[in-house]
Amino acid sequence: MASFSNFGNDLYTGARSVRIVGRQRLWYTISALLILISVVGPIMRGGFNFGIEFSGGSEFVVSNVASGANQAIATSTVETVVPSVVPKVSLLGGTSIRIQTAQLTDIQTRDIRNLLATNYNVPTEDVTASFIGATWGADITAQALRGLVVFLILAALVMTIYFRTWKMSVAALVALLHDLVITAGIYGISGFEVTPGAVIGLLTILGYSLYDTVVVFDKVRENTMGSGRDLSKTFGQQVNLAVNQTLVRSINTSVVAALPVASILFIGAVILGAGTLRDISLALLIGIIVGTYSTIFLATPLYAQLRSNEPAIRKYDKKVLANQAKAVESVSV
Amino acid sequence: MSKSSPVNKAWKSLAWLLVLVAGLVAVNGAGVMFGGGSWTPKLALDLEGGTQIVLAPQLESGQSVTAEQLVQAVSIIRQRVDAAGVSESEISTQGANNIVVSIPGQPDDATLARIQASAKLEFRPVLVTSAPSSATIGADGVSTPAPTADPSLSTIPAISPSNASDLNYITPALEAQFIAFDCATESTAATNVAPADLPLITCDNTNTAKFLLGPVEVSGSDISDATSSLVTTQTGASTGQWAVNIVFNDAGTSTFAGVTSRLFGMTGAQNQFAIVLDGKVISAPSTNAVITDGRPQITGGFTQDSAKVLADQLKYGALPIGFQVQSSDTISATLGSTQLANGILAGVIGLILVVVYSLLQYRMLGLVTVFSLAVAAVITYLLVTILSWREGYRLSLAGVAGLIVAIGITADSFIVYFERVRDELRDGRGLESAVEAGWKRALRTIIASDTVNFLAAVTLFILAIGNVRGFALTLGLTTIVDLIVVMLFTHPVMQILAQTKFFGGGNKWSGLDPTALGAVYRGRARFQAPAAAKGTKAAGSAKEASKRQTIAERKAETLTSEKDTQISAKGNR
Numbered sequence: 001m002a003s004f005s006n007f008g009n010d011l012y013t014g015a016r017s018v019r020i021v022g023r024q025r026l027w028y029t030i031s032a033l034l035i036l037i038s039v040v041g042p043i044m045r046g047g048f049n050f051g052i053e054f055s056g057g058s059e060f061v062v063s064n065v066a067s068g069a070n071q072a073i074a075t076s077t078v079e080t081v082v083p084s085v086v087p088k089v090s091l092l093g094g095t096s097i098r099i100q101t102a103q104l105t106d107i108q109t110r111d112i113r114n115l116l117a118t119n120y121n122v123p124t125e126d127v128t129a130s131f132i133g134a135t136w137g138a139d140i141t142a143q144a145l146r147g148l149v150v151f152l153i154l155a156a157l158v159m160t161i162y163f164r165t166w167k168m169s170v171a172a173l174v175a176l177l178h179d180l181v182i183t184a185g186i187y188g189i190s191g192f193e194v195t196p197g198a199v200i201g202l203l204t205i206l207g208y209s210l211y212d213t214v215v216v217f218d219k220v221r222e223n224t225m226g227s228g229r230d231l232s233k234t235f236g237q238q239v240n241l242a243v244n245q246t247l248v249r250s251i252n253t254s255v256v257a258a259l260p261v262a263s264i265l266f267i268g269a270v271i272l273g274a275g276t277l278r279d280i281s282l283a284l285l286i287g288i289i290v291g292t293y294s295t296i297f298l299a300t301p302l303y304a305q306l307r308s309n310e311p312a313i314r315k316y317d318k319k320v321l322a323n324q325a326k327a328v329e330s331v332s333v
Numbered sequence: 334m335s336k337s338s339p340v341n342k343a344w345k346s347l348a349w350l351l352v353l354v355a356g357l358v359a360v361n362g363a364g365v366m367f368g369g370g371s372w373t374p375k376l377a378l379d380l381e382g383g384t385q386i387v388l389a390p391q392l393e394s395g396q397s398v399t400a401e402q403l404v405q406a407v408s409i410i411r412q413r414v415d416a417a418g419v420s421e422s423e424i425s426t427q428g429a430n431n432i433v434v435s436i437p438g439q440p441d442d443a444t445l446a447r448i449q450a451s452a453k454l455e456f457r458p459v460l461v462t463s464a465p466s467s468a469t470i471g472a473d474g475v476s477t478p479a480p481t482a483d484p485s486l487s488t489i490p491a492i493s494p495s496n497a498s499d500l501n502y503i504t505p506a507l508e509a510q511f512i513a514f515d516c517a518t519e520s521t522a523a524t525n526v527a528p529a530d531l532p533l534i535t536c537d538n539t540n541t542a543k544f545l546l547g548p549v550e551v552s553g554s555d556i557s558d559a560t561s562s563l564v565t566t567q568t569g570a571s572t573g574q575w576a577v578n579i580v581f582n583d584a585g586t587s588t589f590a591g592v593t594s595r596l597f598g599m600t601g602a603q604n605q606f607a608i609v610l611d612g613k614v615i616s617a618p619s620t621n622a623v624i625t626d627g628r629p630q631i632t633g634g635f636t637q638d639s640a641k642v643l644a645d646q647l648k649y650g651a652l653p654i655g656f657q658v659q660s661s662d663t664i665s666a667t668l669g670s671t672q673l674a675n676g677i678l679a680g681v682i683g684l685i686l687v688v689v690y691s692l693l694q695y696r697m698l699g700l701v702t703v704f705s706l707a708v709a710a711v712i713t714y715l716l717v718t719i720l721s722w723r724e725g726y727r728l729s730l731a732g733v734a735g736l737i738v739a740i741g742i743t744a745d746s747f748i749v750y751f752e753r754v755r756d757e758l759r760d761g762r763g764l765e766s767a768v769e770a771g772w773k774r775a776l777r778t779i780i781a782s783d784t785v786n787f788l789a790a791v792t793l794f795i796l797a798i799g800n801v802r803g804f805a806l807t808l809g810l811t812t813i814v815d816l817i818v819v820m821l822f823t824h825p826v827m828q829i830l831a832q833t834k835f836f837g838g839g840n841k842w843s844g845l846d847p848t849a850l851g852a853v854y855r856g857r858a859r860f861q862a863p864a865a866a867k868g869t870k871a872a873g874s875a876k877e878a879s880k881r882q883t884i885a886e887r888k889a890e891t892l893t894s895e896k897d898t899q900i901s902a903k904g905n906r
Contacts, residue, residue, distance in 0.1 A: 008752075012759050063667040096668055128663035133389075147796035151789055158788060162781055200731050200804050204738060207789035207808065211742065211782045215749060218778040249752040252694055256748065257741025259690060260683025264737055267679035276379065276730045277676060284738060 008248035014241055020296060021240040021304040027297040031178055034290075038185020051193035052100050054138060058109055058131040060099040061092060065120050073119050074099045081111045092275065103131060144199055148206065152176075155210055163221055167306040172213040175291075175299035179209040183287040190282060197276035201283025208284075209291035212253070213299050219246045220300065232324070234317040239304040243296055254292035261285045339769060340832060343825035350708070350821035357715040361722070370722035374714075377729035377803065378435050380673040382666030388432040389659040407432055423725065431659065454553025454647065456589070457533060457546035458498045458596060459605040459617055465516035465536055465543050497547035498595060498603050502532045507545070516540040537614040544614050546607050550592050555585030559647035561640035564632055575635035577616075577643045578628065586627025593629070596620040608647070615646055676733040683737055687744060695751060697835070701826055702747045709743050709811070709818045716810055731804040739811030742786065746819045750775040754827070764831045772824050779819060787812045 010016035020027075042048055052059055062074070071089045074097055078087040088100040097120075104112070109129050117124040156169040163169070183205055187198060223229055223242040230238060261284045268278030307313055364370025378385050388410075390403075403426045410432060414422045423435040494501040503511075516536035529549035536543045558580040564572045581589050596604055597620050607617040618631045631643070684706070691699035713736065720726040753775040757767035790809030794802055830836040 008755070009759060012756055059662075061663075061665060061668060063665045092668070096665075096671075126665060126667070128665045128668075130660070130662040130664075132660040132662065133387075133658075143796060144793070144801055147793045147801075150796060151792040154788055154792060155785055158784060162784075196801070197731065197734075200734070200801050203789075203793060203801065204735070204804070204808065207786050208738075208742070210785045210789070211745075214782040214785050215745070215778055218781055222774065245756065246752070249748055252690075252748045252752075253741070253745040255690055256687050256744045257738070259686040260680065260737045260740045263683040263686060264676070264679040264734065267675050267682070271675050275672065277672070277679070277734060280731065280734045284734075288741070 011244045011247050014244070017240065017244050018247065019240065020243050021236045021301050024301045024305055027301055031294070031298050034182050035178065035185070038182045038188075041185055042188030045189060045191060048188045048194045049191055051195035053132055053196050054141075054194065056103055056133055058101050058104045058129065060101075060112060060116060060130075061128045062097045062099070062116055062120050062122060063126045063128070064095055064122055065097055071097060074116065077115050077119050078112055081115060082108050141196075141199055144203055148203065151206065159210075159214065159217075163217060164225075165307075168217050168221075168303055171299045171303035171306060172210055172217065174302060175213055175294040176206055176209045178294050178298055179205055179287055179290045182290045183283055186286045186290075187283055192279060192282055195276070195279045197279035198283050201280040201287065204280075204284055205287030205291060208257070208288060209294065212250070212291050213295045215253075216243060216246050216250065216295050216300060217303070219243075220303070232320065234320045235307060235313045236304050236317070239300060243300045247296070250292055250296060254288055258285060258288050261288060339765070339828045343828035346821045346825040350817075350825075353817070353821070354708075354712060354715070357712065357719065361715055361719050364719065364722045368722065370718075372718065374717045374721040374728045375726070376669070376673065377727035377732070378437075378662075378669070379664055379730045380669045380676075380728065380733075381437065382664050382669035383435060383437040384661065384663040386434040386436075386658055386662075387427070387660045388434065389430060389657055403430075403432065410434060423727075425725075454556070455529065455549040455609050456551040456553075456592070457549055457607050457609055458592065459544055459602045459607050460498070460500060460503060460532065460547055461511065461545040462542050462602045462605075462617075463511075465540050496595060497550050497592075498599060499547070500603075502547055503545065507532060507534075510534060511543070511545045514543055516543055533609070535609065535613060537617065542614075544607055544617065546609065546614075550606075551581070551585050551588050553647070555582050555588070556580070556647055557582045557585075559644045561635070561637070561644040564630070574632060575637055575640040576630050576632040577635065577640050577647065578630050579647060581627035581629075583627075586625075589627060589629065590623065590625040593620050594623045597623050616643055672730055673733070676730060676737075680733070680737045680740075683740060687740055691744070698751060701823060701830070702744060702751075704826070705747055705818050705823045706740065706743060708822045709814050712814050712817065713739075713807075713811055716814065717807070720806075720810075726806065727803070728807075729803040731801070732807045735804045735807035736811065739808065739815075743811060743815045743818070746775075746779045746783075746815050747823055749778055750819065750823060750827075753778075764836060768824075768827050768831045772827075776820075776824075779816070783812050783816055 007016065011018075060074075071091065074089045075087055078085055078099060078101055082101070082104060085101045085104070090098050090100075092098045099116070109131070113127045113129045114124060117127045120127075152173060156166075156173060159169040159172060160166045180202060183202060187194070187202075192198070220239050220242040223245075224235060224238045230241070233241065261281050264277055265281035265285055268275060268281055308317070361370055361372070365372060390406075407424050407426055411422070411424045414424065414434065414436070422437070423433075425433050425435075427433045490501045490504050492501045511534050514534050529552070531548055533546045534543065535546065556579060560578045562576060562578060564574045564576045566572060592606060596606060599620075605617045605619045607614045609615070616631060618633065635643070687706070688699070688703050691702040693699070695702065717726070717728060721728065750771065754764075754767050754771035757771045758764065760767075762770060787809055790805045790812060793805035794809060
């Protein structure tokens with residue numbers, strides 16, 4: 001790990017520097033490609049795979065079934081009671097079987113429940129029946145979207161006041177939208193069901209993405225405003241140094257944030273099967289990675305670009321560049 | 334800078350932290366001893382197992398529910414559920430429209446029916462009654478169903494009705510509808526919702542008769558109490574007959590007096606008034622007296638049980654609006670505990686990974702992260718437990734996920750802080766002052782970023798519904814805990830550690846070794862030769878040179894040399 005801390009030292013002093021600001025075209029192209037994949041990917045798969053919470057329907061869970069129990073029993077059971085329904089059967093946590101169908105009547109539900117208990121040889125209490133109205137998931141999402149819009153407005157205001165420039169807010173929000181689109185897209189491509197859990201994961205991403213951007217932007221603010229700035233550097237160079245100086249922190253933070261989420265995803269996907277944990281953690285894991293990426297490679301260069309055309313900055317940059325050129329001359333003499 | 338002052342401050346901060354934790358423990362302890370609290374947080378249905386029913390109001394078009402109505406509905410449904418003997422049920426509003434009923438285990442059909450039956454209760458005068466079927470049996474003995482009502486029939490009364498019992502309400506269209514009405518199909522036709530000021534066609538709850546009722550005269554919310562009792566004679570002897578006693582509030586009393594004085598003089602069906610619950614007639618007593626004191630008694634054919642049921646319905650049935658089940662979700666206790674166990678397992682694995690990574694990255698400094706996380710975990714656990722006792726918060730799977738995610742965000746504060754301290758070390762400060770200077774800058778960043786996070790949590794908590802709220806709550810909670818821990822634990826501990834030989838001396842394993850960090854400041858007033866001097870062999874641009882310089886060098890240069898000609902850009906504005 002010593003090499004990693006050397007890497008950190010070099011990034012800090014500028015001995016080694018990743019040129020992030022100034023290669024906007026490359027980063028924008030990558031992001032545009034990612035977004036394109038995120039939009040086209042789910043469409044190619046036939047749209048998002050909405051869970052029962054969004055489409056509405058009935059759900060049965062048979063617990064404590066013998067391991068390796070035959071899932072076909074579930075299908076035939078449902079078809080015995082309601083021939084017209086095509087059930088979706090999946091394994092849940094090793095010892096449970098989940099059966100999802102279109103919405104059934106109370107009587108059909110009771111019949112299927114009893115028959116499932118008989119066929120799987122478990123007590124009736126181990127078979128649970130649920131039904132979800134089609135508007136339920138949509139209601140949650142509609143409320144969440146309202147929350148999202150209000151949050152974005154508030155966050156933009158807070159950032160504008162804190163950083164004293166609205167351009168940082170714009171850059172941060174663009175990065176945030178980028179994260180949301182890509183997270184949703186990759187989630188869609190994975191083929192996991194879109195459940196309220198996934199929506200929650202997506203909402204957390206907006207908090208995390210902005211959080212990450214604020215940490216880096218605070219360093220940018222330090223390096224470009226007030227007494228902390230290095231007057232031998234152009235504005236873009238100052239911003240670039242800031243993002244490099246926080247690179248180690250960005251890597252460490254994203255690893256530390258991703259590790260627990262990855263372990264939830266692993267446990268959720270491998271042991272539990274479909275469910276809230278798996279859905280939340282997949283959305284989160286994608287979001288953390290994309291969020292860290294976008295802070296460094298989208299928000300920061302975008303911010304530098306937004307500011308670079310301001311007359312004051314242009315004037316300052318021109319002067320600095322002239323001085324740098326002069327310095328080159330004086331060295332070569 | 335006085336040498337002992339940061340350390341004194343540090344011990345003071347730690348003392349405050351201790352007071353805070355002790356206070357939380359005491360509060361929760363008091364809760365356990367006196368107030369029904371517990372040392373473990375209550376679990377939500379998805380972890381504990383149980384049934385969650387989401388009810389949505391069944392509104393006439395153009396209507397909307399107010400928050401007060403919803404709260405009233407919740408309290409009434411709660412009474413109903415409690416009356417059904419279901420313990421530990423939880424009923425709450427969700428969002429602007431929904432009511433969530435959470436019941437441990439799987440409720441029996443009777444309980445479910447009871448919750449679902451919750452609906453508005455209203456008193457309407459009876460206009461016409463008849464047999465439940467729509468068919469007529471002709472002279473040939475064959476039953477013919479009545480034709481469906483012709484839509485062209487007039488729906489406006491020819492003579493405007495003078496009171497609620499006025500038969501002028503029965504327009505030709507209504508009459509045809511009534512004749513065509515069949516109790517057997519009534520539930521699917523969903524006709525049992527009608528505006529309060531218009532007549533209603535419905536059946537009784539056993540489908541033995543159908544009714545054509547006048548507009549609502551007294552609504553259920555005017556009932557202040559209803560009981561069942563044995564009828565006593567004037568001397569106090571019991572007649573052995575069960576009765577239901579209603580007590581109206583003031584408004585109900587005067588309206589009901591008016592209704593009974595009108596109905597008392599009428600004959601046949603019109604002498605009856607119907608008590609309609611959820612669009613079904615639960616009782617249609619005839620009026621034997623004018624009731625002016627607002628305390629009518631219903632008698633006739635009641636058993637003890639049926640009298641109690643009607644009284645309960647009257648008492649609790651005064652819901653302002655009808656509700657329908659929007660979703661009913663049952664999770665078995667087995668599945669819930671599997672989810673919880675695996676969620677905790679995932680958390681533990683994640684935590685171990687974080688600890689290992691921290692130690693690799695920050696050596697012994699990583700231990701500070703580990704202990705800070707431990708302190709954060711203790712405070713969060715206590716807060717969640719107290720919240721679940723005081724505010725009825727229940728930890729759901731989404732909440733657990735929120736807590737696990739919080740590990741990352743909390744650890745980030747420490748990372749930001751450590752990196753700032755390292756930056757200061759790189760600039761050549763001694764550890765003590767690096768800790769103070771790094772802290773000042775890190776705190777700004779931490780507060781700014783935590784503000785954004787907290788904002789997200791609060792917004793979601795206020796605006797979102799369901800699982801999202803539980804998630805937002807843990808997110809907001811951990812953000813605050815993060816601030817508390819980094820201020821009252823991590824920083825003070827760093828201040829104290831900076832005094833130790835191990836850390837202050839920059840031991841190789843401390844994670845704060847200035848040499849490893851490439852610091853240019855070695856001991857007092859001894860600067861390394863400027864990097865620029867040794868590294869300009871090739872093209873040697875000034876840009877490169879300045880890049881290789883550290884801030885400390887630059888500062889040193891500005892302090893010590895005015896004759897530096899190499900970096901002429903400096904101070905040249």
